[in-house]
Amino acid sequence: xxxxxxxxxxxxxxxxxxxxxxxxxxxxxxxxxxxxxxxxxxxxxxxxxxxxxxxxxxxxxxxxxxxxxxxxxxxxxxxxxxxxxxxxxxxxxxxxxxxxxxxxxxxxxxxxxxxxxxxxxxxxxxxxxxxxxxxxxxxxxxxxxxxxxxxxxxxxxxxxxxxxxxxxxxxxxxxxxxxxxxxxxxxxxxxxxxxxxxxxxxxxxxxxxxxxxxxxxxxxxxxxxxxxxxxxxxxxxxxxxxxxxxxxxxxxxxxxxxxxxxxxxxxxxxxxxxxxxxxxxxxxxxxxxxxxxxxxxxxxxxxxxxxxxxxxxxxxxxxxxxxxxxxxxxxxxxxxxxxxxxxxxxxxxxxxxxxxxxxxxxxxxxxxxxxxxxxxxxxxxxxxxxxxxxxxxxxxxxxxxxxxxxxxxxxxxxxxxxxxxxxxx
Numbered sequence: 001x002x003x004x005x006x007x008x009x010x011x012x013x014x015x016x017x018x019x020x021x022x023x024x025x026x027x028x029x030x031x032x033x034x035x036x037x038x039x040x041x042x043x044x045x046x047x048x049x050x051x052x053x054x055x056x057x058x059x060x061x062x063x064x065x066x067x068x069x070x071x072x073x074x075x076x077x078x079x080x081x082x083x084x085x086x087x088x089x090x091x092x093x094x095x096x097x098x099x100x101x102x103x104x105x106x107x108x109x110x111x112x113x114x115x116x117x118x119x120x121x122x123x124x125x126x127x128x129x130x131x132x133x134x135x136x137x138x139x140x141x142x143x144x145x146x147x148x149x150x151x152x153x154x155x156x157x158x159x160x161x162x163x164x165x166x167x168x169x170x171x172x173x174x175x176x177x178x179x180x181x182x183x184x185x186x187x188x189x190x191x192x193x194x195x196x197x198x199x200x201x202x203x204x205x206x207x208x209x210x211x212x213x214x215x216x217x218x219x220x221x222x223x224x225x226x227x228x229x230x231x232x233x234x235x236x237x238x239x240x241x242x243x244x245x246x247x248x249x250x251x252x253x254x255x256x257x258x259x260x261x262x263x264x265x266x267x268x269x270x271x272x273x274x275x276x277x278x279x280x281x282x283x284x285x286x287x288x289x290x291x292x293x294x295x296x297x298x299x300x301x302x303x304x305x306x307x308x309x310x311x312x313x314x315x316x317x318x319x320x321x322x323x324x325x326x327x328x329x330x331x332x333x334x335x336x337x338x339x340x341x342x343x344x345x346x347x348x349x350x351x352x353x354x355x356x357x358x359x360x361x362x363x364x365x366x367x368x369x370x371x372x373x374x375x376x377x378x379x380x381x382x383x384x385x386x387x388x389x390x391x392x393x394x395x396x397x398x399x400x401x402x403x404x405x406x407x408x409x410x411x412x413x414x415x416x417x418x419x420x421x422x423x424x425x
Contacts, residue, residue: 037309037394037409040382044375045311045327049403051375053322059353062372067361072134074360075127078342079143082120085340089114090286099281107285115293116340121147122298123342123359129159130355149263151294154220156256157235161226161248166355168227169324170306172313172398172405175227176248177219178303180313181397182405183412188397192411195396204393211303211392216295223248236261297341304387305329305348308380309394312404325352330366330379331387349377 093110097103127133128144141155148155165176172179181188195203218224223233230248234240238247238254249257275283311327326349333345344351347362350369357365370377380387398405399412 037390039308039310039387039390040380041308041310041329041378043310045378046404046406048312048314048323049318053320053326053376054373056322056325056353059322059369059373063350063354063357063365063368067357067365067368068354069361070132070135070356070358071360072136072139075124075133075358076143078360079121079124079133079147082117082124082340082342083147085117086114086121086290089117089290093286097285099279099285107289110285111289111293115290116297116337118151118290118294119297120340120342122151122153122294123344125151125153125155126162126344127342127359129155129162132356132358145260145263149260149267151291152264152267154235154257154260154264156253156260157249158220158260160253160256161233161235164227164230164248166352167321168319169321169352170311170313170327171227171319171324172315173227174229174246174315175313176230178225178307179227180307180395180405180407183397183399183408184414185397191396195409200393204389208388208392212296212299213292215299236264300384300388301341301345301348304331304384304391305345307391307395307407308387309390309407311378312406313398314404318403325349326373326376326378328352328378330377331384332381333384 089110093107093114097106097110124133125144125147128140128147131137131140133143134140144159145155148158161176168174168176172182181191194206198206215225219226220235223230226233226248229246231245232240233248235257238249238257271283271287274287305328308329311329313327314323328349328351330346330349333341338346342359343362344359347359347366350357350362350365353365353369370379382390394409395407396409398407400406
């Protein structure tokens, strides 16, 4: 359940606790948000300006040196295992599941299992894009390009946008992916109106369904939830959109976008040929279902890694690389998902401290970081389903309170929003 809410002042000083029910219903008469929902982290990330953040060099010095060593053979074995599990699911379904409505529950189960396995392939390709797979760049990019293309991800395009995400984590203006809407903007006003029209429960269900089903392809095609300084972007065409003041694919990256398209076009062409030969239902059952499940997992991970009711965003001089990295959240996904997805959700803080750490060293690196910086390391023990519902219902927009941009599920009058006049640079 949602943690008890706290009444808070404009500067974020907590007041006595109130029940979650009263927090949901009580608002301030003058338009300022009077209640604050807390996650299982109990507001640990808030009031960051009162904390002493180390330098990146200091943090890295706490991590054992062997955690940065990449083993190409070991990385390749993980890639092979994830691929074999995914292909194996497909072969078994093709051989033993008839394409009949009576078997629809079995096909849904197949989509979930195969899509969950294929997410492991996605994570391996993600490591390739970060340089965490191998010291051999040719091997690394070849593996990453093939795996991401098979999942219709433009490898170099996403490598670039994801690098921007890492370089501006939890920056409210310059971040990339899952950058929250700001209150008193057109985007947040639309969401608030929809929530008021539907009610919190139906709105949350619709919000989650839309994000998980359409969020990933819409981001690739339009840059939705990307930082406002880059505006609309397109991962398949560097010249499309580009409405922001800063290009997402500058210089050599424009050419790499087109190179990425070759792999995706080849896969789409293969799927069309397959559909013409075996029928569109075969392709939908064997490929599309798992593809959608894979998209669900990657959106879930990226959303929950940097978003919760008491994890702030920053801008200007209030943001820095280390502070942004420590706004990353580790969560309990369980042994099965940690195995299949290479611990991407449970060791993500270490990944943001240094993205070249291979996943098979990430747990040790995480433990070292948590031990060295217990007041900064973020771990939320909330069950994933509960955390997801909380984020989908409460993290509607951010307003500026002091030096932090904090989430709210209420409208905020401009006189109570310290960021009301902040312009996109």
